[in-house]
Amino acid sequence: MPKIKKSRVGVRVDMTPMVDVAFLLLTFFMLTTQFKPPEEVQIILPSSHSTFKLPESDVMTVTISKDSRIFLGVDNQYVRSKIFGPENRLRPEVEVDIKQLGNLLVQARMASPKLRTVVKGDKDAEYGVAEDVMDILQKTNITRFNLVTDLARD
Amino acid sequence: MASVDTAAPRGHDKKKKKRRKMRRIGIRIDMTPMVDVAFLLLTFFMLTTSMSRPQTMEINLPPGDTKVEVAESNLLTLRVKEDGSIYWNMGIDRPQKVDFKSLRPLLGQKAQQNPKLITLVKIDRKGKYKMMVDVMDELNLANITRFSIAPMQDVDQRILEKASS
Numbered sequence: 001m002p003k004i005k006k007s008r009v010g011v012r013v014d015m016t017p018m019v020d021v022a023f024l025l026l027t028f029f030m031l032t033t034q035f036k037p038p039e040e041v042q043i044i045l046p047s048s049h050s051t052f053k054l055p056e057s058d059v060m061t062v063t064i065s066k067d068s069r070i071f072l073g074v075d076n077q078y079v080r081s082k083i084f085g086p087e088n089r090l091r092p093e094v095e096v097d098i099k100q101l102g103n104l105l106v107q108a109r110m111a112s113p114k115l116r117t118v119v120k121g122d123k124d125a126e127y128g129v130a131e132d133v134m135d136i137l138q139k140t141n142i143t144r145f146n147l148v149t150d151l152a153r154d
Numbered sequence: 155m156a157s158v159d160t161a162a163p164r165g166h167d168k169k170k171k172k173r174r175k176m177r178r179i180g181i182r183i184d185m186t187p188m189v190d191v192a193f194l195l196l197t198f199f200m201l202t203t204s205m206s207r208p209q210t211m212e213i214n215l216p217p218g219d220t221k222v223e224v225a226e227s228n229l230l231t232l233r234v235k236e237d238g239s240i241y242w243n244m245g246i247d248r249p250q251k252v253d254f255k256s257l258r259p260l261l262g263q264k265a266q267q268n269p270k271l272i273t274l275v276k277i278d279r280k281g282k283y284k285m286m287v288d289v290m291d292e293l294n295l296a297n298i299t300r301f302s303i304a305p306m307q308d309v310d311q312r313i314l315e316k317a318s319s
Contacts, residue, residue, distance in 0.1 A: 019189050026192055029199035046284040048291040050211040064283065118210065121283040128279030130286060131305060138215045146210035149287060 040093045041065040046123040047152035054148060058114050061148075062101070062137075063093060064121040068129045072096045072104055079111045098129070102136045109142070117145040211290065216302070228270045233310055234277040234285050241314060249317040254288070261296035273301035276310055 043063060063071040073093035074080050081089040083104055088094050096104055109115055117137065121130050137145055216222075226245035233241045233249060240257060241249035244264075252260055265271055273293060277286055286303070293301050 015189070019185070019192070022189070022192055022196055026196040026199065029196065029203055033199050033203040045208065046287040048209065048211050048287055049295055050209050050291065052210050052212055054208050054210050121287075123282070123284040125283040126279070127277050127281040127283055127286055130283045131277075131279060131303075134215070134303070138217075141217070143215040143217055144212070145215075146212050147287060147290075148208050148210050149291075151209050152291070 040071055043120055044123045045148055045150040048149035049152050050149060054118065055116050058116055059118050060108055060115045061118050061120050062133055064125045064129055064133060066122040066124050068126050070096055070098055070101060074108055076112060079108055082111045083107045098132055102140050105140045105142065117142045118148055119145055120148040224272050228268060228272055230264055230271055230273045232273060232275050232289060233314055234281055234289060235314060236278040236280045238281065238285055241317060249313060257292050258295060261292060261298060265296050265298050271298065273298055275301055275303050276306040278306050
């Protein structure tokens with residue numbers, strides 16, 4: 001009888017180290033994670049071999065969607081409320097008309113001169129719109145900008 | 155499972171001694187739910203985190219009002235039609251069609267032959283944005299850093315039509 005009772009205790013595995021490691025990883029991921037800002041439209045990026053990384057802050061994004069709509073986004077709330085009005089302060093991107101784009105770009109640059117301009121176009125967007133956007137950028141004296149791309153695998 | 159045994163406090167009087175004996179058994183807190191939640195969060199963060207930031211391609215445009223004179227022999231024109239087919243020509247030669255795959259060797263060869271080469275890229279307005287990025291990527295890969303983008307005009311359309319017929 002006592003023999004049976006002894007085996008009943010079962011094998012006890014000490015889980016403490018595993019749980020320790022799990023918590024360590026959890027803290028690591030919680031601290032390093034950066035949530036992707038929600039986008040107004042889904043953009044499928046074209047791929048390229050360029051390995052230049054996107055700057056982390058002070059970015060002004062001009063997004064061109066597949067159906068040729070243009071969105072302007074700034075990653076700074078202060079600038080955002082300045083150019084789009086306080087009610088749009090929390091929206092990451094605001095749809096703009098191509099005719100207003102030049103004006104808004106100038107305003108944004110005046111509010112924060114160190115903004116870097118980034119053009120994020122959908123792979124299947126019409127080239128004509130991209131050409132117009134680049135034209136506007138050139139006219140507003142933003143002659144240096146970046147195109148967001150995915151890394152090509154081949 | 156992980157559990158916590160609380161060390162019994164050391165008492166002096168008899169009353170506490172009795173208590174101590176009871177505590178000896180230890181309070182076992184079942185940590186299983188906490189660890190479960192921890193693992194759930196861990197998987198969530200591991201799956202949602204994106205380690206790599208997107209790549210970008212840097213472009214420098216000349217200021218609006220500059221005009222550069224280019225000798226015809228140094229000018230390579232790339233024209234991209236609406237359907238994505240690419241035509242190239244030197245100076246005012248007749249445009250020739252080139253496969254996207256053979257564009258890279260062609261550009262490399264041209265860039266080596268003529269270090270002063272300037273490339274002009276003309277893309278149809280109805281084309282895709284991807285074509286522009288692809289062509290610019292090829293130019294960058296061929297080490298051609300001096301290129302410019304120009305709008306496709308009716309003249310170009312006619313030249314292309316003549317070349318493809």
